Amino acid sequence: MSSYSAPLRDIRFTLFDLLDVESSFARLGFDEAGRDLVDPMLDEAARFAGTVLAPLNKAGDEHGVRYDKDSGSVTTAPGFAEAYRQFTEGGWSGLSAPAEFGGMGLPHVVGMPLEEMINSANLAWGNFPLLSHGAANALQHHGEDWQREVFLGKLVTGEWTGTMCLTEPHCGTDLGLLKTRAEPAADGAYSITGTKIFITAGEHDLTPNIVHLVLARLPDAPAGSKGISLFVVPKFKVGRDGAVGERNAVRCGAVEHKMGIHGSATCVMNFDGAQGWLVGQPHRGLMAMFTMMNTARLGVGLQGLGLAERALQNALRYARERLQSRSLSGPKYPDRPADPIIVQPDVRRMLLTCKALVEGGRALGYHAGLQVDLAAHAGSEEERRQADDLLGFLTPIVKGCLTEWGVECTYHALQCFGGHGYIAEHGMEQLARDARITTLYEGTTGIQALDLMGRKTMQLQGAGLKVFLGMVQAFCEQQAGNAALAEFVGPLAEKAREWQGLTMAIAKRAAGDPEEIGAAAHDYLFYSGYMVLAYWWARSVAAAEASSQPQAFRDAKRETARFYFARILPRTLAHKAAIETGPAPLLALDEAAFDA
Amino acid sequence: MSSYSAPLRDIRFTLFDLLDVESSFARLGFDEAGRDLVDPMLDEAARFAGTVLAPLNKAGDEHGVRYDKDSGSVTTAPGFAEAYRQFTEGGWSGLSAPAEFGGMGLPHVVGMPLEEMINSANLAWGNFPLLSHGAANALQHHGEDWQREVFLGKLVTGEWTGTMCLTEPHCGTDLGLLKTRAEPAADGAYSITGTKIFITAGEHDLTPNIVHLVLARLPDAPAGSKGISLFVVPKFKVGRDGAVGERNAVRCGAVEHKMGIHGSATCVMNFDGAQGWLVGQPHRGLMAMFTMMNTARLGVGLQGLGLAERALQNALRYARERLQSRSLSGPKYPDRPADPIIVQPDVRRMLLTCKALVEGGRALGYHAGLQVDLAAHAGSEEERRQADDLLGFLTPIVKGCLTEWGVECTYHALQCFGGHGYIAEHGMEQLARDARITTLYEGTTGIQALDLMGRKTMQLQGAGLKVFLGMVQAFCEQQAGNAALAEFVGPLAEKAREWQGLTMAIAKRAAGDPEEIGAAAHDYLFYSGYMVLAYWWARSVAAAEASSQPQAFRDAKRETARFYFARILPRTLAHKAAIETGPAPLLALDEAAFDA
Known part of the structure; x- marks a missing residue:
């Protein structure tokens, strides 16, 4: 294990x-x-x-x-x-x-x-x-x-748990298609009927009650995503006075058999005239849903980070213990029957990739989390707005990139184990299987990419990007005279200009062809993710030098930053080149000819 | 399923x-x-x-x-x-x-x-x-x-199956460390004692006998890889006359619990004084082992290809069926409640990536297979030698790249299914789990990369690469006047020159620092793989145009080639940039400081 x-x-x-x-x-x-x-x-x-x-x-x-x-x-x-x-x-x-x-x-x-x-x-x-x-x-x-009085305290203390009941068999990404119905009932309540799938923690034995937040349609709802309302539907009915009553008509119909996260209950939930209460305005449920979703997206990003961290720790231990072959430049441990595999450049490539993505990703994720606090509590409206813009810009990067990097890092870490990584007893394959869900739920990577490119960059005119680029510029100016940082600050400033130019070029082309957005989205997400990490790696070196951390820690930050700039940041070259070819190579092939 | x-x-x-x-x-x-x-x-x-x-x-x-x-x-x-x-x-x-x-x-x-x-x-x-x-x-x-008389016919007809017993608990990549002993016994036989792990098909109920080919050390064996001999050890003893006798002292001690290929028996095999017969010369077993291994490596490459093909077929079907959201450029199927997701550029990116890697990979794999025939049967020694050089060059690319692309394609295909891809019933997650073994067994991807970079490129002075570059050049010259191929031939010729220059630059630096080889190996493997595929995609367009295949098929080859050159080949930019940074970013960090 x-x-x-x-x-x-x-x-x-x-x-x-x-x-x-x-x-x-x-x-x-x-x-x-x-x-x-x-x-x-x-x-x-x-x-x-x-x-x-x-x-x-x-x-x-x-x-x-x-x-x-x-x-x-x-x-x-x-x-x-x-x-x-x-x-x-x-x-x-x-x-x-x-x-x-x-x-x-x-x-x-x-x-x-x-x-x-x-x-x-x-x-x-x-x-x-x-x-x-x-x-x-x-x-x-x-x-x-x-x-709030009845449900919120119980959720906050964890006495009850909550769920998000969004997805239905025929709709996940496109919630406008959902069919679950809500009909007015006695006492201002609603009767909820429909089937929801992929409901995380939909049913379990950890708490005496479960609070489902359910998207459904009122009888007079307009079609599509503007006709969706949000309801709170507890497993056991709860009165306005907080008194817990009888079992509600909501029931788990099955649990899914999955690739990983076997210990997590992924439930089919059947609502059969269950008593529910409208949350917020009628037909405005999607907005309330996004309040939940954005919190969850940062959380899922941290899932990728957490798995990558554990994978790295174990791969590092194994790479130090496993004796196999010799360094190409001669034995490093001549007293042992073979060198530990950590002397091999390719094993170090995998370990350093994990380290660079994990530690850089930690800065990215926590920094996004700090924006939640700033957006809610900063003193000036301008500062709150900036934090909110930045949070909106960073959220799809946290969810999209940290989860994909989680998959990548669990991949590399398993690979460090060779064939032993594939065997259950070492636990590495579980990390890889568990990681695989994170790029799928709470919006696939493709959805994060569209959110970043379409909504956060095009519709909101890159407000969050501007804030971030301002941070990059401020840092580069501040460090301009610092010779010890020059190897990072120079390339960072240059790439930041490239990033800005690339974004404007996409926006210009997208004005003439909306397909540009979808065609650029995936590569733009990762281009942006690697740029954000370049900033954090440069800043990490500066922060480590200014800190009271031990010398080995500061050395590790500098060398990992060098690795990042040398070996990871060049991935942006491929992403940029792909973006610049536009939609034609993606759209030209006729649907029917894919398997002609 | x-x-x-x-x-x-x-x-x-x-x-x-x-x-x-x-x-x-x-x-x-x-x-x-x-x-x-x-x-x-x-x-x-x-x-x-x-x-x-x-x-x-x-x-x-x-x-x-x-x-x-x-x-x-x-x-x-x-x-x-x-x-x-x-x-x-x-x-x-x-x-x-x-x-x-x-x-x-x-x-x-x-x-x-x-x-x-x-x-x-x-x-x-x-x-x-x-x-x-x-x-x-x-x-x-x-x-x-x-x-040959006793065992070969049975293996050829499949009446018995064979195994390769190489790996031991403490050694897989570095077989020089192996400990299994072979001691002379009566009648010219040997008594084999030791434990082998990860033995594919080591025990099963498909055939009445199993023929193990086992690496072990003779009593007078020199240390390391030059002291390894090969033995044939049947599950049931077989006399020189072919008569099958009593059970041999070889026994399956356990089967591994694995991430995937659950139906495959991965066995711990205990040899306890089992009767074995020396195959080939004493202490020359590694050479005989490579005869097995090279065949197996091409075979494992085709495993990656096979899984990628099946994954693509299912993702394509799902992308045509699944209705969700609308095209960004307006509804493509206004009569349906939503467009099928295949209209989305990002879904097409995933499908086309699979199609480009699968069909290009098929050409790469089969072409390598053809070299086996040419190396054995071509009329002139020169032609046989060329085929053998080419086969040696292509084998690590087939094994390394087709398996990693198999993992990538099963990843994309699962991703096309969204959350449904993670659920067992659709079968996509099994393909992803099964694919994961292929980059590990028969030599990890890192070992393939070292084989390509160290042995096939440096030690053998790029003999196979020269043959391949000759093919590229001949094709480009032949198509020089073909306007319909110009969009592919121009970039291919230019990238081939880059490939040659990159190889020479690595060789030059490696002469001064052997760590260059290990530092460049991984990226050089993939750089080379994408170059080989660029050649096959250009040739595929030419071959399709010259064929009697239906127009839709020919269109698909051309559009997929365009996608490949626009969206996949640019990955070489990142690989080249990484290679050019050399070993320092990989080796500078002190082992102890990785988790300082």
Whole structure:
């Protein structure tokens, strides 16, 4: 089985040295979120993830979830319920939820290391509390007062969990096609009828109640995505006074057999005239849904990061232990029967790729998380708007790139093990199987790419990109006289100009042909992701040098940054070249001729 | 479950239009291997793969192999044994084996479509007959007369299967470390003792005997890879007269639990003083092993191809059926509730990537297979040597690239299904899990890269590359006046010069620093793979235009070639840039500082 130990040094470096979150917290009024509170919290989170969750990871994979057809109940893997109890008792559930709803009121970004650690330790388990945050967010921003009072506190404390019931058999990406009906019933409630699929944590034995947030159509709803409303539908009915009543007419009809995350309950949920309550305005459910979705997308990005981190740790250990062949430049360990494979440039290529993507990805992910706090709490409207623009721009990059890099890193890490990586007992193949879901749910990578290229770049005229490019420019100007940073700052500034030019060229062509957007989207997403990481790697070197971190750590940051600029950033060349060929090579082939 | 129908049109196009194998067969003396024989054989192979093997694929995944600890026996999935009986009765086993040993005496390249179809239909099943070819090859070229008489015929007809027992727990890549001992016994036999792992088809219930080819050390063996000898060790002892005797002291100790190919028996084999016979010269076993290995490497390359083909077929079907959202340039099917996702540029990007890699990869793989025939049967020594050089150059590309592209294509194809791709019932995730082994066994991708860069390019001074570049040059000159090919021939000629220059630059730097080889190897492998495919795509357009294939097929070749040059070939930019940064970014970081 693979091991896991939380990378506390790099997590702290990212929060405190690189992002300097303490300055932000002071400005945002999070007076208690000082290092004296956060540091021990990180230690305790590392203990919980490493000693409670991580040991259950393999059992979750082997046992999976058990569905009982007669009762419609789902039993989670041994140990999952007890771990969940410890999770809620430890107060982890409401870490960054507002204190007024029972949370600890810490900044959102402080919750990100916890999420990362949970994902590294046990991704399948992490899916049970994951969507509670989004459900709570939706209720907080769109629910009525009584709904907040009745449901929100329970979700924040983790006493109940939440779900997002969006997808139906015939529609996932295109929710405008959904068919689930909501009909007015007594007492202002609605009767919900329809089938939802792929419902994460739709049914389980961890909590006495489950709060489903369900998209459905009212009788007078216009067709398409403008006729969708959001409803809260608890597993056990809840009155306006909070009293829990009888079983609601919602039932798990099956659990899916999947490639990975076997310990996560992916449910078919049948609503058969279930009692539900409208959340927000009629027909405006999609907007409320996006409140949930954006939270979830950052969370899924961190799933990719968490798996990549664990994969890297194990590949590194194995590469140091496994003795096989000699270095091409002569034995490095002549006293051993062979050199450890970490002396091989190709093994280092795989390890360094993981390290560069994991640590750079951590900066990207946490920085996006900080924007959640800034967008909500910054002092000026201008600052809040900038943070919101930046968050909108970064969210598809976090979801799209961190998950694809998670797949890539689990791939490389497995490959470092050779044939042993394919065998279940080493645990590497589970990480690879688990990672594979992250590029699919909460919007596929293709959907993230369209969100970045079409909505965030074209429709919003690149507002978030401009903010980010401003950060790049400011950093480059600030470091202009620093000879120790010149090897990074020069290429970064040059590539940033290229990025801007490339974006404008796409926009110009897209004005004449909307297919340009779809044709460029995938490559633009990754081009942008690698550019964002180039910025973070350059800044990481600067932050490490300015920090009190040990010399070996600072050396590692510099050498990994060099690796990143030499070996990863050139991927942008291929993405740029592909973008510049436009839609024709993608669209010319007749549909029928694909297999002529 | 995923479906499969053999792509007979493209297989025939590749064999007859593109490679013009009939001309080669006539020159090589394969008088009977005309189209009148091969065409119906392909039909029958397609029927066998599609109707006998393909339906067992999912059952093999679900059932796996059952190991009985008490008897050490292995039971294969339901239907596997019956399918194997049909396979041998149909004469498929010895298709391209010499007639003097009971084979059909057809060219090696004719067996490649059969292998591809088997791999598409049921990779796990295909692993049972797969290594018999290598075992037979080793005995044919290195065995004594009586060994050939006793074992070879049985392997050729498939009455018995063969294995390659190389890997031990502490050594896979570095066979010089192996510990299995061979001690002289009575009658010129040897007593073999040791443990081998990852032995494909090491034990099963398909045939009454199994012929293990085992690497072991003689008592006087020098240390390292020059002290390894090859032995033939049957499961049931066989006398020099061919009489089958008692059970030999070789026993399956366990079967591995793996990420995929569950239906394939991956065995721990314990040799406890088993009777074995020396094959070839003492201490020269590694050379004999390479005879097996090279055959197996081409075979594993075709595994990647086969899985990619099946994945593409299913993704294409799904992309045509799945209705979701509208084209960005307006509804393409206004009469339907949404457009099929195949109208989306990003879905087409994934499908076309698969199509370009599969069809280009088929040309690459079959062309390499043709070199096996030319190297053995061409009229002049010069021609045989050229074919052998080319085969040596192409083998790591076939193994390395076709398997990595197999992983990539099964990835894209699963992604086309969205969340449904992750669910077992659609069969896409099985293809992805099965594909993952191909980059690991028979030498990881890193080993293929070192073989190409270190041995085939540096040590052999690029002899095979020169032959290939000669083909490219001849084709470009031949097509120089063809305006319809200019869009491909121009870039191909230019990139070929770049390839040559890049190779020479690496060689020059490697003379001063051997680490250059390991640092360049991975990127050079893929740079070369994409260049080889660029050649085949340009030639495919030319061959399609000159053929009597339907217009839609010819259009598809041209548009896919355009896609390839626009969207795939630019990957070489990133590989070239990475190579040019040399070893420093890979080697500078201290081993201990990776997780400082």
